[in-house]
Amino acid sequence: MIQVKNISKSFSGVEILKDISFEFEKGKTNLIIGKSGSGKSVLTKCIVGLFEPDIGEVYYNDRNFLKLKPKEKKEVRKEMGMLFQGSALFDSFSVEENVAFPLRMFTQMTNAEISERVNFCLQRVDIINKNSLYPSELSGGMQKRVAIARAISMQPKYLFCDEPNSGLDPVTAILIDELIKEITVEYQMTTIVITHDMNSVLEIGDNILFIDNGVKKWQGNKDEILNVKVKELYDFVYVSKFLKKMKS
Amino acid sequence: MIKSFGKYVLMLYYIFLKPEKLSVYWKRFLDEIIQLGVKSLFIVSLMSAFMGAVLVIQTATAIESAWIPDYTVGFTVKQSMLLEFCPTIISLILAGKVGSNIASELGTMKVTEQIDALEVMGVNSIGFLIGPKIIASLFIFPIVIMYSIFFGFLGGGLVCYFTEIIPVKQYILGIRAFSEDNFIFIRYALTKTIVFAFLITSISSYFGYYLKGGALEVGKASTNAVVYSSIFILFANYILTQLMLI
Numbered sequence: 035m036i037q038v039k040n041i042s043k044s045f046s047g048v049e050i051l052k053d054i055s056f057e058f059e060k061g062k063t064n065l066i067i068g069k070s071g072s073g074k075s076v077l078t079k080c081i082v083g084l085f086e087p088d089i090g091e092v093y094y095n096d097r098n099f100l101k102l103k104p105k106e107k108k109e110v111r112k113e114m115g116m117l118f119q120g121s122a123l124f125d126s127f128s129v130e131e132n133v134a135f136p137l138r139m140f141t142q143m144t145n146a147e148i149s150e151r152v153n154f155c156l157q158r159v160d161i162i163n164k165n166s167l168y169p170s171e172l173s174g175g176m177q178k179r180v181a182i183a184r185a186i187s188m189q190p191k192y193l194f195c196d197e198p199n200s201g202l203d204p205v206t207a208i209l210i211d212e213l214i215k216e217i218t219v220e221y222q223m224t225t226i227v228i229t230h231d232m233n234s235v236l237e238i239g240d241n242i243l244f245i246d247n248g249v250k251k252w253q254g255n256k257d258e259i260l261n262v263k264v265k266e267l268y269d270f271v272y273v274s275k276f277l278k279k280m281k282s
Numbered sequence: 283m284i285k286s287f288g289k290y291v292l293m294l295y296y297i298f299l300k301p302e303k304l305s306v307y308w309k310r311f312l313d314e315i316i317q318l319g320v321k322s323l324f325i326v327s328l329m330s331a332f333m334g335a336v337l338v339i340q341t342a343t344a345i346e347s348a349w350i351p352d353y354t355v356g357f358t359v360k361q362s363m364l365l366e367f368c369p370t371i372i373s374l375i376l377a378g379k380v381g382s383n384i385a386s387e388l389g390t391m392k393v394t395e396q397i398d399a400l401e402v403m404g405v406n407s408i409g410f411l412i413g414p415k416i417i418a419s420l421f422i423f424p425i426v427i428m429y430s431i432f433f434g435f436l437g438g439g440l441v442c443y444f445t446e447i448i449p450v451k452q453y454i455l456g457i458r459a460f461s462e463d464n465f466i467f468i469r470y471a472l473t474k475t476i477v478f479a480f481l482i483t484s485i486s487s488y489f490g491y492y493l494k495g496g497a498l499e500v501g502k503a504s505t506n507a508v509v510y511s512s513i514f515i516l517f518a519n520y521i522l523t524q525l526m527l528i
Contacts, residue, residue, distance in 0.1 A: 082402050083401075083402075084398055084401060084402065107404075108404040109404075111402060111403060111404030112403075112404050114402055114403075114404075116398075116399065116402045118395045118398065118399060119395070120394050120395060122394060122395040122396050122398065122399040123396075124391075124396055124399075125390075125391075125394075125396070135403075136403050138303070138305075138306055139302055139303055139306055139403070139405060140302065140303070140403075140404070194402075
């Protein structure tokens with residue numbers, strides 16, 4: 035479980051996040067939703083430690099991440115996996131080398147054990163016989179799958195996904211969503227997904243945090259979101275005339 | 283300016299933190315030797331050979347006099363190549379080739395969040411990406427420069443052989459003349475090269491690693507890397523010459 039308490043963050047005097055508190059639950063896909071520029075990515079970067087919040091605390095299973103020593107932080111980081119918006123696969127590494135990278139870096143596994151684990155992770159995300167290809171030779175959907183394989187290779191406790199289905203067609207997007215949902219339940223991870231895609235919200239939103247202009251405006255789940263009364267969220271959910279007509 | 287220098291010093295500090303796993307860093311070190319050194323050999327040998335050839339022609343035509351022995355041409359080529367052309371001019375060329383390559387590689391990694399990915403994994407991204415580049419350049423650049431000196435002499439020798447501007451024997455005699463100071467000159471050339479190698483890789487890495495923005499900034503970072511590396515090479519060249527030759 036990850037707890038975020040009273041997080042605020044400013045850049046050059048502009049407040050991006052304002053006093054956000056939330057609890058991300060284990061074994062569930064926790065969604066952070068909101069318009070572009072609402073502060074979703076900044077919040078996630080504060081949680082994983084890429085940004086340091088001005089005020090507030092982040093707890094990973096009761097460990098106050100921001101108060102940990104660098105060595106202890108590194109240990110927590112080994113329990114994290116992250117899927118970036120653009121996949122962030124290493125261009126100069128093949129698919130196999132990308133997935134094997136954290137294993138080579140942080141474990142004492144032999145080459146045979148690493149190879150076995152890599153193949154297992156790649157098969158889990160339905161990437162077969164592509165080990166020697168480079169990221170530039172893969173489609174966007176495949177790159178996302180390989181990035182998921184890399185993220186789960188160390189069997190993380192916490193998985194972060196930054197707009198996992200951006201730039202993908204609706205069918206592939208749903209497949210990626212389903213994959214994230216499956217592995218979350220399978221490995222009992224605390225998964226946090228940043229998205230503004232309503233299909234994802236309705237598909238995998240077990241626990242949802244809605245942010246508007248850096249302020250927490252609503253929390254709930256996918257069943258509750260369709261009957262929401264908060265104006266900002268209502269406008270976000272029922273953005274198209276079609277959906278508004280359906281609702282009425 | 284002070285903030286940038288502080289960031290640069292901090293970057294150097296992170297490079298020398300204990301590596302997560304030596305075997306992975308060793309592999310990167312070997313890769314960087316190929317990337318920074320071996321892949322530069324063709325352009326270095328080509329430039330050096332032509333520099334040597336042109337120097338022979340220029341020197342031979344400039345000192346056409348019965349009072350000056352022919353071997354002076356070979357001696358002038360040796361001194362020029364050893365003291366200035368190979369360590370400094372080739373380093374400036376490497377600043378263009380290797381420096382822009384490093385800045386654009388790291389800049390692209392920054393823009394595409396590959397550096398963030400390393401950080402989230404708990405990898406010291408500066409140590410992992412920049413450290414092997416600096417250490418590899420300190421190791422391979424002196425070898426590249428020795429190679430360049432050889433090709434410079436060879437280029438000059440080939441011109442003598444094909445044009446007979448001076449006899450090859452006289453050219454070789456000039457190259458071998460007054461060899462008692464050779465050690466001092468080679469030490470000077472290699473010291474300069476090591477300092478230039480450090481400047482090229484660290485300055486270029488700084489511009490690439492701390493890039494902010496998108497693809498457009500990658501191009502700007504590459505240009506800045508080359509410009510600043512070249513400026514600092516020229517300053518260092520002057521200071522080292524003052525310190526070591528006077």
